[in-house]
Amino acid sequence: MEPSENADRMAAFRNKIIGLGETSHRKSYYPQLRDQIRELNQAMLALQESENKYRSLVENVNIGIIQTEPWDDGRVIQANPAFCRMLGVNDEDELLDRPAVDMYLYPEARLELLKELEREGRIKDRNVVFKVKDGSTIMCSVSLSAQYDINGNMILVDVVAEDITEKEQRSEALRQANNKLNLLSSITRHDITNQVMILEGYLYLVMERVEDPDILMLLERMKVNVKSIDRHVMFAKDYQEIGIQAPQWVDLMDTLTGAMVSIDRTLIDLHIDVMDYSVFTDPMIKKVFYNLASNVIKHSNATNLTITTEEEGNNLLVVFQDDGIGIADKKRLFKKGSSSSGYGLFLSKEILSITGIGIRETGVPGEGARFEIVFSPGQYKTSV
Numbered sequence: 001m002e003p004s005e006n007a008d009r010m011a012a013f014r015n016k017i018i019g020l021g022e023t024s025h026r027k028s029y030y031p032q033l034r035d036q037i038r039e040l041n042q043a044m045l046a047l048q049e050s051e052n053k054y055r056s057l058v059e060n061v062n063i064g065i066i067q068t069e070p071w072d073d074g075r076v077i078q079a080n081p082a083f084c085r086m087l088g089v090n091d092e093d094e095l096l097d098r099p100a101v102d103m104y105l106y107p108e109a110r111l112e113l114l115k116e117l118e119r120e121g122r123i124k125d126r127n128v129v130f131k132v133k134d135g136s137t138i139m140c141s142v143s144l145s146a147q148y149d150i151n152g153n154m155i156l157v158d159v160v161a162e163d164i165t166e167k168e169q170r171s172e173a174l175r176q177a178n179n180k181l182n183l184l185s186s187i188t189r190h191d192i193t194n195q196v197m198i199l200e201g202y203l204y205l206v207m208e209r210v211e212d213p214d215i216l217m218l219l220e221r222m223k224v225n226v227k228s229i230d231r232h233v234m235f236a237k238d239y240q241e242i243g244i245q246a247p248q249w250v251d252l253m254d255t256l257t258g259a260m261v262s263i264d265r266t267l268i269d270l271h272i273d274v275m276d277y278s279v280f281t282d283p284m285i286k287k288v289f290y291n292l293a294s295n296v297i298k299h300s301n302a303t304n305l306t307i308t309t310e311e312e313g314n315n316l317l318v319v320f321q322d323d324g325i326g327i328a329d330k331k332r333l334f335k336k337g338s339s340s341s342g343y344g345l346f347l348s349k350e351i352l353s354i355t356g357i358g359i360r361e362t363g364v365p366g367e368g369a370r371f372e373i374v375f376s377p378g379q380y381k382t383s384v
Helices: 003-018 025-029 031-060 081-086 107-120 165-209 213-240 252-262 285-299 340-353
Strands: 064-068 076-079 122-131 137-148 154-163 248-251 269-273 277-281 304-312 315-322 358-361 370-375 380-382
Touching: 064 081, 081 154, 107 122, 107 137, 107 154, 137 165, 165 213, 213 340, 248 252, 252 269, 252 277, 252 285, 277 315, 285 304, 285 315, 285 340, 340 358
Parallel strands: 269 304
Antiparallel strands: 064 076, 064 154, 122 137, 137 154, 248 277, 277 380, 304 315, 315 370, 358 370
């Protein structure tokens, strides 16, 4: 706002309060008005300072800020320099009074945003594509908020836009590189697995024809090493899949039930008694649940496995408790080792760490193993 405009506004307020011109003899009867005028001057100066700071902020940030009318053919009312640079225009005048929809590569995108804004009152971090003056396009992450009149009608739309074109291009290049690596890894694993199967078959054929105990012992060791190679290949496959899918909310009971489908119920009595929770996690958590149950069957000599939920302070515990021999040496738990259980527990911890979920073993040796998966606040909620 120009200084002359500010002075005019102050004079208008002054005259409105006094009700008389500066030369009126009656103003001497109202000395309190001088105090009101002084307070008014201070308020106007504070308002001017606030407006200057706001304009300075809007004009100097590197984030695009625009204001538009809220209807379908609404026009641009204000645009800061950063947004003008993003669209390749010289200044704000090239955008003012233009339909805001003209900036969008896909006009329907703005209409959808307006409908959602009317419902929600605010939109955060939505990707849209804007048209640049030279004919190119940019990808922007936009956040929208609305201003309303005293009757609750939307009168203005404030838009904050960040150019994420380069970020998206880098992300896409990274995705393509990962896809190529995953494809190469998949082909390599497939070829190795085929060769392992052939080698294992030849070993069986040779062992059927050999009677020398010393040679048979060597062949048995070779067979163990071949199986170890196969485990390494399978571990590489599972580890590669961690983090590929975005974390999501899953129903705890459904996920546990699905993970236990492959468990042989003739080898263990399985009891699932969990409350209605949803948890935020990598979808591979099914692998965690399966690994914990499978380890009980392979290593604990247990006859029962009970899976329950408990709340500990603000945390949710999903507890796997068996009635087996327990775990005496806990130092190597969750470390990548040469045994299948070592790989399984290490893999489980890595899967859970994607979303910051903890896992620990708190059982008493001789009284069974007790694995606790720890969900912190924000990582779980009661199912509706």
